[in-house]
Amino acid sequence: MNFKSNNLSSKHNLVKYNNKLNFINEHNIKNLFIILLILILLICIFSLSKIMLFSKNPKNIVNSFEKCIENSNVLALKNLLYCNDNSLELNEKTLTKFLDYLNENPSYKIHIIDHLRHQSSLKNDTNEEKELFNLKKSNNNNYKIFVKPVYCTIHTPIRDTNITVDDNTLVTSNSNDFNRILGPLFPGKYKFTAIYKNNFTSVQDNLDFDFISSYKNSSDFNIKLLQDIQNNMVLVHGDFPEAKIYVNGKCADILLEDSTYIGPVEVNSKIYASININGIELKSNVCTYDGYSKDIYLKFDDYILSSPTFTNEEDIKNQITSLVKDYLNNLPNAINNNDFSYISKYLKINSNIYNEKLNFINELNEKKMTYYIKDINISKIELDNSKLNFVVKASETCSITDTEGNTINKTYNIKYFGSYDKTKSELLLTDLSLY
Structure with a gap:
């Protein structure tokens, strides 16, 4: 009897011990979890404060900017830049192109870094914006390099002109004397191309424009393409209003009755008109464009116009x-x-x-x-x-x-x-x- 009683007592004590041990373990785990959270929070606060302190010092921003250029670090560069116009995308393609520009133009790279260093040495934020890139405080009172976006007005004198920027189609002009504002653009060098095609000719105008080197305290620019095309436009009319105009044997899909300017017409091009009357193809005189004449009259000989011969x-x-x-x-x-x-x-x-x-x-x-x-x-x-x-x-x-x-x-x-x-x-x- 005593043996059984002792055995039961031992089991009871063991259960109590295990319960106590489980309680201690659970309590320790909770405490450990809380401690870890506190440590993580402290690390975040420390890191954030360090970043904030880093961003409070304008010289740190300039130094980081210079390192980004040296290492071609696009991601780090993106964190240093800011633009008030949210429609300007500071993406990898844009920033890579900017870094390439700086490497291709070392004098400007030195100039802009010196400019930013000068701004970082000023005791007060003067908000001077003499350049396209300026060191300023952002909304959270941290320093950033502010990018001044550029805008341009693209002009072409003739409708149906296809305009591209860096080989990306921008717009097709829908009128003569066409204007379109383009922007915001990240400052840099861009290739503008205008292509005009019709049934008898094709003309292309290319313009490489450097917004940075062209910047003179203004970020608005005018890009004029195909400006000389008007010099080779010719007003063509003649005896038969319904006759079609041909240039170098190719139909211009324009009738004489339209009395409109056609072109551009290359020097020494052959211009004439043709009309079919009762199955008979009549052709006007052929005019050779001399590069100077602006008004051409295509004449069907009087004997052809009045002849009773031409019926069928x-x-x-x-x-x-x-x-x-x-x-x-x-x-x-x-x-x-x-x-x-x-x-x-x-x-x-x-x-x-x-x-x-x-x-x-x-x-x-x-x-x-x-x-x-x-x-x-x-x-x-x-x-x-x-x-x-x-x-x-x-x-x-x-x-x-x-x-x-x-x-x-x-x-x-x-x-x-x-x-x-x-x-x-x-x-x-x-x-x-x-x-």
Whole structure:
């Protein structure tokens, strides 16, 4: 009995001991956790106070700025800079470009560091902002290097100009005499490009602009692109308002009726207009741009404008057929009567056929020969693109009788060449050849 009682007592004491030990452990863990929190808080307070003390000293900021440049430390540099315009992003790309600029321009790097050191040595914050980078107190009374953002007005004189900044598309001009304010930009060097394209030409203007070296107590700048383009713009108009304008064979997609300036036009460019009337393509005179003329009038010859010939291709061929047949039917009268006027009205004066037939008539008359046309067959009529020049393939059978009554019958395959003569406003024959 005593043995059992002692055993129970021992177990009871062991349980009490374990409970006490657990309580002590839990209490110690809580105390340890509290101590750790206090230590962390003290470290944070110490670090923060150290940072605040560091930022309170302007010379520390300048020294850190110089180290950031030497080590190309973009992240640390970002913590030193501040801009009042929140839309200016102080990102890695921008700051890397700034560090590259300083390394490429060591004289400015020395200048700006000296300027910041001078500001850090001043007893009072004078708020002087003679440079794009200035040492000032921020809202929390700590020193920062304030970045003065730059702005520029981009101007181009012609609409539909694509404008890029550092190869990034900025805007396409939607009017002539176009202006657009760009900014804020981080101070540095930028490449501005303006590209204008139309159906017949392409012009590009590049400008590398350094906002830092150009800064003179003002952060507003004017960027003018394609300013010379107006020197090569030409006002084109002419007889047919509906005619399309062409430059060097390329359609400008502009009608003469628009009476507008086209360009830019390169010197020695060929400018003309074309219009299709009833299937016939009419072309104006061709003007060669001399680089000085600002007003060009494209003229369609009066004989083309008023000619009844230009209705349709079938009508033209009918008129050509009548021309050749009338000429051949009157050729015997001209020979047998020794009167060139019977056929001269069908021939262009001083052309090959004109001179040849004049000699032919004189020759046959000297030999007292008579001449008759027995058959005429026109096999083909060819027109060029302008419908102003033509070739006729014909076969003709004729008889020639001499003074003794001997008659010779001959058949010839002849090509007749002709064109529309503006002086007479009619179709005329100009040449012939056997084929």
